[in-house]
Amino acid sequence: MTALPVSPWRVSMTTIRAVKAETPGVTTYDLSFDDPAAGYSFLPGQFNMLYLPGIGESAISMSSDAAEPGKLRHTVRAVGNVTRAMERLLTGDKIGVRGPFGTSWPVEQSRGNDVIVAAGGLGLAPLRPAIYHLIRHRSSYGRVTVLYGARSPADLLYTDEYEAWHSAGLDVQVTVDVGSADWQGSIGFVTTLLSRVPLEPTRTDVFTCGPEVMMRFIASGAVNRGIAAGRVFVSLERNMNCAVGLCGHCQFGSEFVCKDGPVFPFDRVRRLMHVENI
């Protein structure tokens, strides 16, 4: 299932309504469309091309609730031209949006199943819309577990939401690679959390996003625990330009990450997942 843009080339202007510093170098922007009739909607896991006039475009996943498409939210790590320029923007500034693009987390297909959401670092951003969906439709799913790992406590995203996710009936488990003086939680990789969680392989779907090496370990850990590779979904990142499968920048074997992904079943991409970004 894919939500499609009105036109893949049309840039809709948005205004920044709020800017929130999340973790070092990572910021969340709340955007609203200048034209309320923009006719925009998206599915959890899809992405937009965010456009800064005179600078360029970057692929950035939606991190907000797809049930409220008018309240668009993106969480961005400043790494290069566009994202560093974005870091200087303030409330009231403009960002162009082209999208939505790509495939989504299979939240409808997973109805009735247990779901494990496994995120590493910034990988929680594209998964947060799936978490909101699972909460909104909580009774349609079995056991829902969120496993989240970051490098340090200071790198954990959305810490003010975990309690609400837990209260909504999700099992939320958080770990860090390296603790701090006041960290009393788990220390270790998110892959270790997966090895400990109780699961019924024939009724469990896994959605994972994070550094590619982490997704490979999560996906193979799930498969080793008896979950079919086709029930494990990974979200891949590749350099992207057009976002509609024309320019070839994000080609990945016979797949284009922009239109055949970014969310893929692991069995479709596992042989390619060692291929470096170009």
Ligand SMILES: Cc1cc2nc3c(=O)[nH]c(=O)nc-3n(C[C@H](O)[C@H](O)[C@H](O)COP(=O)(O)OP(=O)(O)OC[C@H]3O[C@@H](n4cnc5c(N)ncnc54)[C@H](O)[C@@H]3O)c2cc1C
């Ligand atoms: C489908 C999809 C969804 C994405 N969602 C998000 C998102 O929600 N939030 C987000 O922050 N990013 C996201 N990205 C990554 C983002 O598109 C890239 O980081 C993009 O290159 C940033 O554009 P830029 O012009 O700022 O940097 P560029 O000028 O393109 O890149 C500058 C340099 O940074 C390096 N670089 C690129 N990405 C990273 C990284 N992650 N860490 C360290 N160095 C890096 C590049 O190799 C390059 O050398 C997503 C990418 C894809 C394909």
